[in-house]
Amino acid sequence: MAKSKQSTQLLLGPTPAALIASGYGAVQNIITLAWVGVVNSSPPMVSISVRPNRHSYDMIKKSGEFTVNIPREDQVDIVDGCGTVSGRNLNKFEHYNLTAALGTLSYAPMIKECPISMECILKHTLNLESHAVFIGQVISSYVEEEIVTEKGVIDFERCRILGFCSGSYLRTVPLNLKLGYTLKK
Ligand SMILES: Cc1cc2nc3c(=O)[nH]c(=O)nc-3n(C[C@H](O)[C@H](O)[C@H](O)COP(=O)(O)O)c2cc1C
Numbered sequence: 001m002a003k004s005k006q007s008t009q010l011l012l013g014p015t016p017a018a019l020i021a022s023g024y025g026a027v028q029n030i031i032t033l034a035w036v037g038v039v040n041s042s043p044p045m046v047s048i049s050v051r052p053n054r055h056s057y058d059m060i061k062k063s064g065e066f067t068v069n070i071p072r073e074d075q076v077d078i079v080d081g082c083g084t085v086s087g088r089n090l091n092k093f094e095h096y097n098l099t100a101a102l103g104t105l106s107y108a109p110m111i112k113e114c115p116i117s118m119e120c121i122l123k124h125t126l127n128l129e130s131h132a133v134f135i136g137q138v139i140s141s142y143v144e145e146e147i148v149t150e151k152g153v154i155d156f157e158r159c160r161i162l163g164f165c166s167g168s169y170l171r172t173v174p175l176n177l178k179l180g181y182t183l184k185k
Pocket residue numbers: 017029030031032033034035036049050051053054055056057079080082083084085086087088131164
């Protein structure tokens with residue numbers, strides 16, 4: 001297959017278009033981030049890349065906490081809205097009718113309406129040229145009951161997670177294939 005050279009574009013995707021919630025004092029905020037990843041298993045850790053000019057950057061730095069909330073594809077309006085307006089000018093929880101649900105953390109709420117939420121404590125910060133990479137330890141994870149099977153297993157095929165890559169929102173479609181299926185062929 002012929003490939004065309006695309007400069008140095010970052011073509012690692014799709015990634016989930018995640019909603020990161022933070023809080024400090026009485027203020028709570030949400031930012032949309034596509035640059036998110038899993039970086040360690042034991043202890044479980046995730047990374048989020050945030051530009052220092054974001055309102056959320058200061059809140060995460062000051063509180064040392066954030067939550068990662070994974071939206072469904074039908075929540076794309078919220079995802080786009082939370083990623084195009086700053087919390088300095090809008091209370092995004094109120095505007096999008098979202099419920100801030102405080103779990104174990106002191107300030108950062110989870111977003112009740114998202115099917116998946118993880119509470120994170122900030123452990124490391126890597127200041128790169130354009131973005132700060134915040135690495136958080138996941139201290140608790142929650143999933144909507146509809147995604148959990150009768151046997152207690154999380155089944156992502158029951159949930160349409162919203163993907164994002166290179167400026168486009170993408171649908172995730174199940175292939176109905178489980179890890180290791182080739183071994184059984
Ligand atoms: C789909 C999508 C993905 C985004 N990914 C990132 C990202 O990875 N890092 C980042 O700093 N900003 C990202 N943004 C931009 C921020 O979400 C946006 O600047 C937001 O309004 C900042 O909110 P805040 O000032 O309330 O923190 C993304 C926006 C969208 C719509």
